Amino acid sequence: MSTTETTASGIGPVEGADASVYSVDNPAPLIEPPRKRTKKSPKSTRGNFEMAAWLFMRLSGVVLVVLVIGHLLIQLVLDGGVSKIGFAFVAGRWASPFWQVWDLxxxxxxxxxxxxxxxxxINDYAERPNTRLWLKGLLYTATVFTILLGTLVIFTFDPNIR
Amino acid sequence: MATPVMEKSDKAPEPGFADSPYITVTFRVRRFNPEVSAEATWEDFQLEIDPKERVLDALHKIKWDLDGSLTFRRSCAHGICGSDAMRINGTNRLACKTLIKDISPEKPITVEPIKGLTVLKDLVVDMEPFFQAYRDVMPFLITKDTNEPTRERLQSAEDRERFDDTTKCILCAACTSSCPVFWNDGQYFGPAAIVNAHRFIFDSRDEAGEQRLEILNDRDGVWRCRTTFNCTDACPRGIEVTKAIAEVKRALITRRF
Incomplete structure (x- = not known):
């Protein structure tokens, strides 16, 4: 490390600041590294979860390209486009197990x-543990709710509902 | 590559240019002295300097002639010791490998400490979390045979080539401190630690690859990499850092399935 030119007080003159606050008897506060990995910082106990999550992102992404583009083509482009979509159209499609599985x-x-x-x-950007906890809680609640509701609708859909 | 190279110019040098090689350059340096103020501030220094000099020479000029309190690390000054990584014009570089003429000296040149690590004074940061991550991946040869070998451990040229790229690391922290995931909470191992793990994981003589992979399979291991390629751009040695991280990911997946 290249050290500073030390004056008698050990502190070089710096403009517009009061250097007399700290001395040998009253040393400057030690700067605690905020990110040091200590014995107290949480150790991973999650096994292969991160790897599985990473792999899932890649594989589901590939499958979703096919599913979503197919879905958009059928719903919005082919055979009259978006104007054909109605209750009858959805009911007709969900009569077939193939489309049920596709949508599911x-x-x-x-x-x-x-x-x-x-x-x-959230892991990357939320810095406080509490913020993380709440954001993830909200995320997981919304995800589980949407998945359950959607699954319920696909399986219990009744075309004769009135 | 992070370090700019001289652009070939077929233009003849302007007349009068040869009279004096010196130009006036403003260096805008991030100053921080915890004994004086909790705030870091910018300070401008104007220098008459040959644009073919390096940023490190300019910092020396400032420290030796203008303000002796300017603090920075440097050791070999030739791009090998890895002491003087800093953020120059917003990009992580080695001050000793960056020529002033390559970073538009007509505008003020900003010099800051690398991000994501605690600043101790001016351009000096606390490297301890960085080296902790480095130590965590056990960057040394491990063999199951505890007896001292009676002859050298032989290796084919192809086996040596496998990890050649990652042997070039000088631990300057330019990659790790350019990584946005590391900036956030600093718990991520960081590209440099993964590069140095890669150097042993893919070394045919080493026998602790499995252990190192297990360490990097951690929540804060390779899976936090978002492949932003900041590390590859920042590396002053031209190591393909993101590629090395991807190879570790692949090794983790293929050893399981």
Whole structure:
């Protein structure tokens, strides 16, 4: 380390500041490194979860490309486009197990993919543990609610409802 | 590559240019002295300097001729010891490998400490968390055979080539302190630690690859990498850091499945 030119007080003159506050008897406060890994910092106990999450993002992403583009084509482009969508159209599609599985898969993969992505965003950007806890709590609640509601609708959909 | 290189110019040098090689350059240095103020401030220094000099020479000029209280690390001054990584014009570089003419000296050149580590004074940061992550990956040869070998451990040229890129690391922390994931909470191992783990994981003579992979499989290990390539851009040795991290990820996946 290249050290400073020390004067008698050990502190070089700095303009516009009062250097007399600290002395040998009253030393400047020690700067605690905020990120030092100590025995107290949490050790990972999550096994392969992060790897599984990382791998899931890649694989679900690939599958979602097919599912979502197919979905958009059918719903918005082919055969009359968006104007054809109505209760009857949805009822007709969900009469077939193929489209039920397609939509179910899309729902689960998209929700988990998005939730996992937001989880990493929260991990990266939320700095206080409490903020993380609340944001993740909100995220997981919303995800579970949407997945359960969607699944329920796909399986219990009644075309004759009135 | 992080360090700018001289651009080839077919223009003839302007007349009068050869009279004096010196130009006036403003250096805007981030100053911090905890014994005086809790706030860091910018301080401008004007220098007459040859643009073919390096930023480190300018810092020396400031320290030796203008303000002896300016504090920074440097040791070899030739891009090998890794002491003088700093944020110059917003990019992590080695001050001793950055020529002034390559970083638009007509505008003020900003010099700051590297980000994500505690600033102790001016351009000096506390490197301890960085070295802690380095130590955590056990950057030394580990063999199961505890007896001292009677001859050297032989290795083929191909096996040596496998990890050649990551042997170049000088631990300057330019990569780790350019990583946005590290900036956030500093618990992420950081590119430099992963590069040095890579150097042993892919070394055919080393036998603790599995242990090192397990360490990097941590919540704050390789999976926190967001492949932003900041580390590859920042590396003054031109190591393909993000590629090394990706190879560790791949090794983690392929050893399981």
């Amino acid at each position: 898969l899309m729902l689960w993969l998209a929700m988990l993919h998005g939730a996992n992505g937001l989880r990493t965003v």
